[in-house]
Amino acid sequence: MAGHSATLFLDTVPTATLLEFDLGDMPWSQQNAQMLREAYGSRFMYIKGDSAQTIPAVAANSTTKCDVIFVDGAKGERMRRQDVLNFMQLAHKEAYVFGDEANTVECMSGAVGREDLKCLEGPHGDTVYAWNSLVRDGTLKYIGCSRPVHIPDIVCLWQFKSFR
Known part of the structure; x- marks a missing residue:
């Protein structure tokens, strides 16, 4: 969750929306997610938690x-x-x-x-x-x-x- 891949995807495809699944266990995760939300607005969605639960929950x-x-x-x-x-x-x-x-x-x-x-x-x-x-x-x-x-x-x- 450093934001490198997210920035690359969102800058490269200006019509894309990115769903970021992340444990949120790194000290910088929340800070970087906030920065990406401010930069990309509704095109960036941060889903915090264990992907084994969050991916199926979002899909459902x-x-x-x-x-x-x-x-x-x-x-x-x-x-x-x-x-x-x-x-x-x-x-x-x-x-x-x-x-x-x-x-x-x-x-x-x-x-x-x-x-x-x-x-x-x-x-x-x-x-x-x-x-x-x-x-x-x-x-x-x-x-x-x-x-x-x-x-x-x-x-x-x-x-x-x-x-x-």
């Missing part, structure tokens, strides 16, 4: 459908996987899903499984396995990844392949 009470989803929150395979599955409830069928804490193209594309050396845990533990399993089980379709700057932490892009 909204007709909003997202075109782009950027997942860079909950760490760990189980929690990251659950966030992605919960976001499906807020996504258009053709929505793009960007994700952080990815390690290699081979792993993120599902070309290799979690047991392969190219799919080793990254700096955020087993978070990479969520992406790998979501591709391998047919939930996500791999599109591409950024060039590695800080290996093994790249950003990748997928689309939802099947809706549950």
Whole structure:
């Protein structure tokens, strides 16, 4: 919740509305959320709390459908996987899903499984396995990844392949 991604999205797409799901547990989270609300008004919506509860709650009470989803929150395979599955409830069928804490193209594309050396845990533990399993089980379709700057932490892009 430093605001870098939010600012990039809102400045790049002046007609976009951004829903920011954040634990709000960092000292700067509330301050940055207030700054973004002041800068972007109703185009920026801050939803504080555990994403395992807040994403389904917003989805159940909204007709909003997202075109782009950027997942860079909950760490760990189980929690990251659950966030992605919960976001499906807020996504258009053709929505793009960007994700952080990815390690290699081979792993993120599902070309290799979690047991392969190219799919080793990254700096955020087993978070990479969520992406790998979501591709391998047919939930996500791999599109591409950024060039590695800080290996093994790249950003990748997928689309939802099947809706549950």
